[in-house]
Amino acid sequence: MNKFSRFTAVLLPASVLCLISILFLILLFDTGDFGSGKQDTRLQTITQWQWEGKELSLPVSLPCPVSRTPVTLTAQAKRRKGDYIYLKTVYAPLRVYADGELIFQYGQDGSFPAFLLDPPTKVTLFRLPDTDGDTTLTFEYLSPSQRNQMALHPVLIGSPEAILKHLWSAMGFSLAFAGVLVVLGIFLWLMAFAAARFEKKGIALFWLGLFSLCTGIWVIGECNFTGLLVENANILYIMAFCGLFTMAVPMTKFCLILFGEHQRRLMSIQCLVLETAVCLAVIAQLAGIASLSKTMYLFHILVPLTFCLCGFCILRESIKYHSPVARRFFLPVAVVALFSLLEVANYYVFEWNVQKSFFFQIGVLTSLVMVSILCGYFIRDTFTLKMKNHQLAFEVSLMEKQVEAQKDRYQMLTEMSSALQRQRHDLKHHMAAIRQWAVRGDEEKENLMAYLDQVSAEIPEGFLGNLCENEAVNALAFYYQTVAREAGIPVVIQLNIPADTGQVPASDLCVIIGNFLENGIEACKVADKPFLTLRSRQFNGVLTITMDNSFRSVSKTAEGIFCSSKPGGGTGLISVRSVVEKYGGNCSFEDKDGVFYSSVYLPLSPSKKLLDGARQV
Numbered sequence: 001m002n003k004f005s006r007f008t009a010v011l012l013p014a015s016v017l018c019l020i021s022i023l024f025l026i027l028l029f030d031t032g033d034f035g036s037g038k039q040d041t042r043l044q045t046i047t048q049w050q051w052e053g054k055e056l057s058l059p060v061s062l063p064c065p066v067s068r069t070p071v072t073l074t075a076q077a078k079r080r081k082g083d084y085i086y087l088k089t090v091y092a093p094l095r096v097y098a099d100g101e102l103i104f105q106y107g108q109d110g111s112f113p114a115f116l117l118d119p120p121t122k123v124t125l126f127r128l129p130d131t132d133g134d135t136t137l138t139f140e141y142l143s144p145s146q147r148n149q150m151a152l153h154p155v156l157i158g159s160p161e162a163i164l165k166h167l168w169s170a171m172g173f174s175l176a177f178a179g180v181l182v183v184l185g186i187f188l189w190l191m192a193f194a195a196a197r198f199e200k201k202g203i204a205l206f207w208l209g210l211f212s213l214c215t216g217i218w219v220i221g222e223c224n225f226t227g228l229l230v231e232n233a234n235i236l237y238i239m240a241f242c243g244l245f246t247m248a249v250p251m252t253k254f255c256l257i258l259f260g261e262h263q264r265r266l267m268s269i270q271c272l273v274l275e276t277a278v279c280l281a282v283i284a285q286l287a288g289i290a291s292l293s294k295t296m297y298l299f300h301i302l303v304p305l306t307f308c309l310c311g312f313c314i315l316r317e318s319i320k321y322h323s324p325v326a327r328r329f330f331l332p333v334a335v336v337a338l339f340s341l342l343e344v345a346n347y348y349v350f351e352w353n354v355q356k357s358f359f360f361q362i363g364v365l366t367s368l369v370m371v372s373i374l375c376g377y378f379i380r381d382t383f384t385l386k387m388k389n390h391q392l393a394f395e396v397s398l399m400e401k402q403v404e405a406q407k408d409r410y411q412m413l414t415e416m417s418s419a420l421q422r423q424r425h426d427l428k429h430h431m432a433a434i435r436q437w438a439v440r441g442d443e444e445k446e447n448l449m450a451y452l453d454q455v456s457a458e459i460p461e462g463f464l465g466n467l468c469e470n471e472a473v474n475a476l477a478f479y480y481q482t483v484a485r486e487a488g489i490p491v492v493i494q495l496n497i498p499a500d501t502g503q504v505p506a507s508d509l510c511v512i513i514g515n516f517l518e519n520g521i522e523a524c525k526v527a528d529k530p531f532l533t534l535r536s537r538q539f540n541g542v543l544t545i546t547m548d549n550s551f552r553s554v555s556k557t558a559e560g561i562f563c564s565s566k567p568g569g570g571t572g573l574i575s576v577r578s579v580v581e582k583y584g585g586n587c588s589f590e591d592k593d594g595v596f597y598s599s600v601y602l603p604l605s606p607s608k609k610l611l612d613g614a615r616q617v
Contacts, residue, residue: 042080043158043166046137049073058154064143068093071141071150077157079135083128086156086163088224091118091144091293098128098135107142112234117291118144120237123227125163146294164228171225177361178223181216184368185209204257205375208368210250215364218243219357241292245278245299248306255310255333259326263313270309277302300344307337332370339363390575468495468536472506473513477534480517484532489524492533497543502604504543508579512545515576516598520549523596527552538604545600554591576600 049056051073062071071092085104087096093107104126107119128135143150156163188209195202220226221240230236252271260267281295311334318326343360346352467477477493484491501509516534524530527550536545573589580587585602 042083043156043162044077046075046077046155046157049075049139056152058152061149061151062143063148064150065148067143067145069143069150071143071152073139073141073152075137075155077135077137078133079128079157080132081130082159083157084125084160084163085128085137086123086125086167087139088121088123088153088227089119089141090121090151090153091147091291092150093119093142094122095140097138097140100136100138101129103129115286115288116234116237117285117288118146118293120233121227122233123224125160125228128157144293146291167225167228171223174219174223174357174361175225177365178216178219181212181219181364181368184372185211185213185216188212188372201257204254207250207254207257208371208375211247211254212364212368214243214247214250215360216243218247219361222356237292241281241296244296244303245281245292248303249274249278251333251336252306252310255314255329258329259314259317259323261317262321263317266309267313270306274302274306300347304337304340304344307333307340311337328374329371332367332374335370336363336367339366467493468497469499470497470501470506470509471499473497473509476510476514477517480514480521484517484521484524487521487525489521489530489532491531492535494535496537498538501543502541503606504583504602504604508582511579512576512600512602515573516545516547519573520547520596520598523549523551527594529594541603541605543600543602543604545602547598549596549598550594551591551596552594554596 047058049058051062051071056073064071085096087094087104089106093109094105095102096104104124106122106124112119137155139155141150141152156166186209188205192203192205192209195205217239218241221236221238221243227233227236249271252267252274256264256267256271277298281290281292281298284290284295285292311330314326314330314333317323318330339359339362342363343357346359347356466474467481468474473495477495481491481493497509513534517532520532520534524532530550532547532549534545534547536543538544577587580600580602583602584606585600587598587600589599590597
């Protein structure tokens with residue numbers, strides 16, 4: 001388990017950094033080829049259009065207070081054989097004419113599910129009529145029913161390669177970023193299922209992975225380049241809005257698991273509000289009341305507000321309750337909250353010329369790097385603490401066994417004391433009887449011998465189980481000796497452990513000996529020829545403890561470490577190694593010909609050199 005925790009602490013942040021490196025390698029390739037800044041001679045951007053006799057420069061948003069208002073744009077363009085046209089229409093039905101010939105139409109009634117109310121955003125690339133020369137393009141739009149403005153975007157004309165290169169240079173980062181988030185989300189899910197086997201809070205990684213996945217789905221759904229790869233605009237529409245609406249829910253769940261001890265009520269309320277809003281938005285869309293594109297404005301408030309509330313709860317947990325975990329995780333959550341506010345501000349106020357969701361993508365990327373690194377070390381620390389708790393629990397069980405053994409010894413002493421009192425009381429009568437037989441001579445010799453045998457048989461043996469001078473170790477060894485004998489296991493225990501064990505306290509010696517005997521007895525119970533021998537001696541300040549026991553089978557890890565057969569893997573040998581290493585000692589475990597050999601070397605004095613002492617032993 002300790003190795004797994006170290007493995008997790010390294011693997012999680014390393015994997016995140018690897019995925020991000022792949023993202024930037026993609027962008028490096030992008031700048032080397034697709035984004036060189038050289039305009040292809042076969043690519044032209046049509047931005048100047050005529051609308052109702054006036055010049056109109058795209059992109060622009062036209063006010064259309066009445067739904068399905070006709071908007072007709074015309075422009076002159078040069079085309080060559082093999083040219084394609086790229087266009088984007090946002091929730092608006094569209095017909096495209098070239099020199100009066102209909103060459104494309106989208107979003108007409110009956111071509112999309114009625115509950116969507118407006119046709120989803122569509123980006124497409126299609127071929128122009130195969131002629132050279134000037135052409136007149138006519139775009140006939142019908143304004144959306146769910147918005148009072150209609151967004152119009154520039155049109156690209158040129159070769160497919162030139163158009164795709166241009167789009168990739170503008171949108172490649174978003175698509176690559178979304179792919180990284182989806183892969184990272186799936187990876188975090190796998191890590192969550194592995195971590196949750198050992199620690200309940202490991203399920204927090206599941207919610208973090210779901211947050212990454214929802215964000216990636218949102219970016220994929222709204223990325224224009226994706227529209228060229230996926231023909232079904234309805235699917236992209238659902239992906240974009242479902243990802244946007246739900247992304248704050250798993251982040252809240254993540255914070256609730258890690259910091260919900262004192263902030264549970266507030267976080268649960270905000271999570272419930274957000275989940276209710278998502279459900280109502282979906283119901284409104286399915287019922288044809290309001291589209292997701294219209295309720296989106298509500299989530300432009302709810303999502304950043306949720307991130308800000310999560311940051312507030314974590315900050316309150318760290319200040320009021322002095323939580324070190326909250327202090328660590330405040331910064332990455334605050335980064336998401338800050339960049340989500342910046343994204344909304346840019347959408348409504350600043351309108352900087354950057355890709356949509358650019359600021360939020362940067363914030364999520366930065367936050368996930370920090371959170372993944374923190375989660376890796378959080379899992380490592382949790383596993384380390386869990387192992388220590390296992391060791392403490394085992395030490396408590398050893399103390400209980402010591403107490404039980406001491407009770408048995410006390411009861412034995414009490415019974416022996418009572419027997420001795422009875423013997424002392426009867427001794428006068430026995431002496432008087434013996435005196436009479438002695439006076440009578442040889443003729444009563446046989447009766448005298450029989451009487452003496454009877455008296456001897458009534459004297460108790462009084463075995464007290466003194467196996468060594470150290471009381472704590474003696475009580476524990478006596479307990480396990482009794483357990484082994486009751487199980488029919490031949491056991492030999494020869495311990496030379498003084499009352500004063502120097503730097504090694506008796507409690508740690510009990511951990512070593514208790515683990516040895518407990519594991520040995522369990523192995524002997526299923527062995528064909530059970531036996532167990534435990535010995536110790538001290539020489540030159542080094543205490544040597546060895547145990548040989550029979551076994552039926554053992555299992556090892558790939559590194560050659562012996563595994564326990566107990567449910568959950570056990571922590572016995574890990575505890576032994578931990579104790580031994582704490583005092584600068586050494587231990588070894590070996591299996592050979594059906595016998596398991598365990599050895600421990602402990603310097604009783606910090607100044608002793610273990611290797612010199614071990615060689616003498």
